[in-house]
Amino acid sequence: MKDLKHYLGLITILSIGLSLFLLFDYNRQVQLIIILILAAAYVLWGTFFHSVKREFHWRIFLEYVGVAALASIVVIFLLLRT
Amino acid sequence: MNLLVWFKDLFIPHSRNNHKAKLLHPASLSVVVAFFLVSQFSLNFFTLTSPSVLGFASNIKPEQVIELTNQKRLESGLEPLELDETLNEVAQKKAGDMFAFDYWAHISPSGRDPWSFFQEAGYKYIYAGENLARDFMNSESVVGAWMNSPTHKDNILNSKYKETGLAVVNGTLNGVETTLVVQVFGTPTPAPSQTALFSRPRLGEASAAALATSQESQPKLSPFSLTKTAAVFLLGLIFGALVVDAFLVSRKKIIRLSGKNLAHLIFMGFLLLAVILTSQGAIL
Numbered sequence: 001m002k003d004l005k006h007y008l009g010l011i012t013i014l015s016i017g018l019s020l021f022l023l024f025d026y027n028r029q030v031q032l033i034i035i036l037i038l039a040a041a042y043v044l045w046g047t048f049f050h051s052v053k054r055e056f057h058w059r060i061f062l063e064y065v066g067v068a069a070l071a072s073i074v075v076i077f078l079l080l081r082t
Numbered sequence: 083m084n085l086l087v088w089f090k091d092l093f094i095p096h097s098r099n100n101h102k103a104k105l106l107h108p109a110s111l112s113v114v115v116a117f118f119l120v121s122q123f124s125l126n127f128f129t130l131t132s133p134s135v136l137g138f139a140s141n142i143k144p145e146q147v148i149e150l151t152n153q154k155r156l157e158s159g160l161e162p163l164e165l166d167e168t169l170n171e172v173a174q175k176k177a178g179d180m181f182a183f184d185y186w187a188h189i190s191p192s193g194r195d196p197w198s199f200f201q202e203a204g205y206k207y208i209y210a211g212e213n214l215a216r217d218f219m220n221s222e223s224v225v226g227a228w229m230n231s232p233t234h235k236d237n238i239l240n241s242k243y244k245e246t247g248l249a250v251v252n253g254t255l256n257g258v259e260t261t262l263v264v265q266v267f268g269t270p271t272p273a274p275s276q277t278a279l280f281s282r283p284r285l286g287e288a289s290a291a292a293l294a295t296s297q298e299s300q301p302k303l304s305p306f307s308l309t310k311t312a313a314v315f316l317l318g319l320i321f322g323a324l325v326v327d328a329f330l331v332s333r334k335k336i337i338r339l340s341g342k343n344l345a346h347l348i349f350m351g352f353l354l355l356a357v358i359l360t361s362q363g364a365i366l
Binding site for chain 2: 007010011014015017018021022025026027028035038042045046049050055057059060062063064065066067068069070071072073074075077078079081082
């Protein structure tokens with residue numbers, strides 16, 4: 001598959017993040033930080049990926065920011081409910 | 083008819099939405115985020131104006147929490163803790179104080195620390211500790227969460243503690259019906275000695291000595307459950323839109339300037355999993 005190594009890198013980052021998120025289930029503050037780091041890592045991954053492919057555009061960057069912001073805000077608000 | 087066109091624009095990539103489901107455009111994602119934020123702030127407002135509607139139904143039995151605590155100690159080769167009525171009173175006072183002054187912390191906003199409750203109840207200790215939990219479904223999940231936290235686990239498995247006290251109390255915290263669990267641990271000073279050697283107590287420590295009120299609250303709308311449902315729905319909606327978009331773009335061989343749907347799906351999938359696996363309840 002094309003770009004396999006990039007996707008494997010993304011899956012690795014997210015797997016580590018999710019594992020830490022579950023490991024720190026008792027600590028909401030740490031979980032919040034993990035989600036913020038994951039969101040930032042995702043935007044960086046997208047920027048890097050499209051730069052390597054020489055197809056980077058600010059609209060693509062905004063799309064990654066939008067997806068990362070949406071997902072992380074939803075998780076953060078859920079964490080703040082307890 | 084217009085509604086149909088609107089839905090098509092929202093989910094199906096075609097020429098009118100620049101060959102990308104409109105729901106996935108940055109502007110639409112911003113609207114979705116704004117909608118979610120408004121719903122959350124409305125929920126906050128509703129919890130303050132209608133505290134009797136929003137809340138949490140739990141089934142935590144104090145005797146079960148103590149039994150599980152002692153079970154963990156026995157598994158670690160430690161002596162079980164004895165339930166002490168005075169420590170139960172300490173736990174009750176702490177829970178009552180948190181509800182009365184609307185806070186969730188070891189130290190109250192006015193600076194009152196946990197050890198003042200020990201003194202107020204007349205429990206002279208060499209060692210003392212406190213574990214707090216809120217909004218858990220049952221006794222197992224409370225003890226399980228404490229055991230997963232190194233500091234709380236240290237309290238449960240602390241060989242210095244001899245006695246424990248517990249309170250499970252329902253009340254309203256920040257406008258939301260809440261179930262608080264306070265477990266306190268202590269080792270009393272030797273009887274004749276009045277020169278109590280007050281060691282610095284450990285926060286997050288406890289051992290139940292007295293069974294406090296076992297309260298089962300009435301089922302209510304839980305803000306956590308409502309938020310979790312909204313979160314799953316929202317992330318699921320975007321996930322679904324991404325799947326449809328990816329499928330149609332691949333089938334129609336559309337070439338466009340856009341982020342990678344597969345990457346978005348992987349990211350959304352992981353965060354959706356995080357939401358699903360997040361359970362209610364917090365410890366301190």
